[in-house]
Amino acid sequence: MKINRDLRIGVNQPGNSPQPLTGTQAKFGELVEKQDQKLQTEQLTRLMGEVTAAGDRLGRSRNFKDLAKFKMLVKRFVKETVEYGMNLKQSHSWNEFGEGRKLRLVETIDEKLAELTESVLHGEKESVDVLDQIGEIKGLLINIYT
Numbered sequence: 001m002k003i004n005r006d007l008r009i010g011v012n013q014p015g016n017s018p019q020p021l022t023g024t025q026a027k028f029g030e031l032v033e034k035q036d037q038k039l040q041t042e043q044l045t046r047l048m049g050e051v052t053a054a055g056d057r058l059g060r061s062r063n064f065k066d067l068a069k070f071k072m073l074v075k076r077f078v079k080e081t082v083e084y085g086m087n088l089k090q091s092h093s094w095n096e097f098g099e100g101r102k103l104r105l106v107e108t109i110d111e112k113l114a115e116l117t118e119s120v121l122h123g124e125k126e127s128v129d130v131l132d133q134i135g136e137i138k139g140l141l142i143n144i145y146t
Contacts, residue, residue, distance in 0.1 A: 047077045051141065055134035058120070059127055067120045071113055074137060078106055081144045106144075112137045 051073045058066040116133045 044077070044080060047073065047080060048138075048141065051077055051138060055131075055138060059131040059134055062120055062123070062127065062130060064120070067117060070134070071117070074109065074113060074141065077141055078109060078144065082106075109137060109140045112140065 051070070054066065054070040054073050058070045112133065116130070116137065119130055119133060
């Protein structure tokens with residue numbers, strides 16, 4: 001039995017080499033990336049609107065249900081921004097021993113949420129103070145994605 005060794009058709013022929021990306025293919029990739037960024041920004045804007053509405057409700061009612069919803073929306077907003085690779089603002093500070101440490105904006109948001117929870121829990125602050133804390137948290141959220 002004779003075996004034919006010329007069965008590889010089309011291999012090593014000059015017409016079958018991979019072609020580099022043309023201008024239209026590269027532009028399509030850029031277009032997809034821009035649309036993805038636009039959708040991410042729109043989603044973050046929508047989430048920010050939900051946070052604002054929940055904050056207004058919390059400022060009026062000051063009950064635990066609205067507090068839980070506000071905290072959940074803030075955490076979801078932070079999670080979305082981190083997942084989409086938004087830059088977290090970092091700063092360096094020094095403690096009393098001269099050791100450097102990084103402070104993240106997310107930690108500040110968590111602290112403000114804890115303060116807000118304490119305020120609503122103890123009911124010791126007026127609506128204006130609660131609204132002030134809510135506004136502070138919203139400002140920190142805006143700093144994350146701008």
